[in-house]
Amino acid sequence: MRGLAGIANVRPWGGPAVDIAFDGDRIASVAPAAGRVGPDVLDGRGLLALPTIVNAHAHIDKSWLGLPWQRYGGEPGTEGRIRHERARRDELGIPSVERTAAVLDAHVRHGTTALRTHVDVDLGVGLRGIEAVREAVAAYEGAVEATIVAFPQDGVLRRPGVLELLEQAAAAGADHVGGLDPASIDRDPVGQLDGLFAVAERHDVGIDIHLHDPAELGAFQLELIVERTERLGLSGRVNIAHGFAIAQLPQPRRRDLLQTMGELGISCTSVAPLRLPQLPLAELDAAGVRLGLGTDGIRDLWSPYGDGDTLAIARQFARASSIVHDEELLRVVEIATRDAAGFVGRETHDLVPGARADAVLLDAEHAMDALVRTPPRLAVVGGARLLHEQPRSDQGGHHG
Template sequence: MEKETLLVTNVRPWGAAAVDVLISGDTITEIRPASRQASTDETTTVVDGGGKLALPGFINAHAHVDKSWWGQPWVSYGGEATTQGRIAHERAQRDKYGIPSANGTERVLREFLRHGTTATRTHVDVDLGVALDGIANVRTAADRLGGAVEVEVVAFPQDGVIRRDGVLALLDAAADAGAHSIGGIDPCAIDRDPVAQLDGLFEIAERRGCGIDIHLHSGGDLAAFEYELIIDRTRRAGLTGKVNVSHGFGLGQLATDRQTALVEQFGELGISWTTVAPTNSAPLPWRTMLDRGMGLGLGTDGIRDLWSPYGDGDILQVALDFAKLHRVRYDEDFVGVAKLATSSAAPFVHRSVHDVTVGARADLVVIDAENVPDAIVRAPRRDLVIAGGRIVATDGEVTI
């Protein structure tokens, strides 16, 4: 069967000169200077980009798409505003709101598409209450959308690893069933046994060949201690390029020389970082992290869930928060931030290339903006979203 072709005319990738982008199947096959009268055959669908800015599809490198009550009646905030309090509240209330479910996850993924996100790394709760059901629901939801949002799963032990007998076995089963990574959480504060948690996670990762993506919320010296343990375990296990730290707010609280020493080792071992850029956190040494070869990605975290009523799935808003937090002012730095949400985040979803370039998966976001800084500062409506060669959203509304 001949592949369907799509021609997106008169768009400006990254704000450069206008081009026409030819897509065959799910791949960008040609980029050529914009033509007033693009020649096509009857099998080609032509879409006029109107001279607007074009970016690669956004990559949400840290999400929790299994936990949202998006699309349901408003759920009032309850429980204690601590990590332990949020865990307890969620465990007590989630069944009441049908969490997790394939329908709830699909609603979140549709919001991702509406905002131009075409790939995500999502943490999915694995615990004694839901077992692997959340992962099954996420995969069902992604399948319903025909892979428009490519989903990479991290099996996530939100309620702790060691303190709940049986969680390590569930993480092992998830990795055996195809989870790209297994997660961990605050080995000191939650399990209160960092050696046992990391021993368990790294043993599974070594045996199954999966990655590790660990939530760390601690600050100050405790944060540095956890980072040092992870550095040591990564080096001893030979898991270079397979470990990611999620959140890791404590890194920004450390003295510059201590930050630099840690970042040097993170870069050497390919330990990457994902942040949701909360504006009340300490800025990360992001330029140093990139200079030392670290991967750095942006994510939305939870979206209207039992942890927080905030969030709408718009990674461009996260990029704006990141820019504000790090006092970005110059155009080249705005472009660097945009790349954190797009092209340079490719490794977080195991892509070798993710850009408006020949050979890449055809994920394209068209925005009515003068340039990249303008797009970040205003976060305007996404006028056209193409995912895997399919038009999935126009004028800010999902069409599939």
């Protein structure tokens, strides 16, 4: 990891060429390109520069990336995948620092320097997964940041002792506590949500709930979450991951639900699932509901797919949503980068003075071109450190 004093001759968001100067791990200034490159200044060669890509929904504790190929097994569905994962994770060394480090490296090479990761907390692993994630992230010496969600993948109430583990995780510094399908997993939505919200209130942490349950069942749980968010004063602290029900509701019902969510600062994250309707971006924006994008798990016991490229997930979301106009394409890139700041605890995540010195360089004309082609990430800078640079012989030409 080479420390940098700045980046010369890059085009933020596809605009005019500029020089970006760093001060510590922050951007000090952005000025018209002067053509000066020193030993500690990265030559941007007129490439497109974007804020690094934020992964707002990851599971970096549970991948077999770096191990020999693992055959997909077990039964389909959430319950089937949980059982299969519990049966095989120990033999694969999951969780471990080594496995997590391999996943982090994949994310960084694809331009991500900040992520929100769900980390399994259950009776089998306790808090070991969180410890492994923290150690793997620490190896980057602050150049990569991870916001941690203590995640009860195996349920909360149906496994006595899990709620206490979530309490311990929150007390030990986890940023959020997670939940999972309170109705279909625990079969006690009121009980699970009351337990999670109590932990969040006591320890002043956020809540990030996986909600796969469809249509009316999902909407019922969303309403329970809305009620508790308002009653306990947790506005701006609650996120719904997946939220398939939102896209499946009749439009008038969805409009009213989104309006309330927006008023309470309840956000959503999506992994742009195939074969399912996508969260309606225009409606979320109109209601003021923030949307984040993420990879979910990559090469794990749930699915052999995934490579750590959150920009590719953004493209998948755009294509599946039939987004084709420049303004909408740009909006998707903003969601995957600048506007995801809040998902990783940042006020600002952009190529502007005062923001963290995080940038990704691509050979593309502008943000829209980068989204639809997802070209290689030629350089990735995190906290003013060069984390990844593709050899010049592989970089080819550039737009300018």
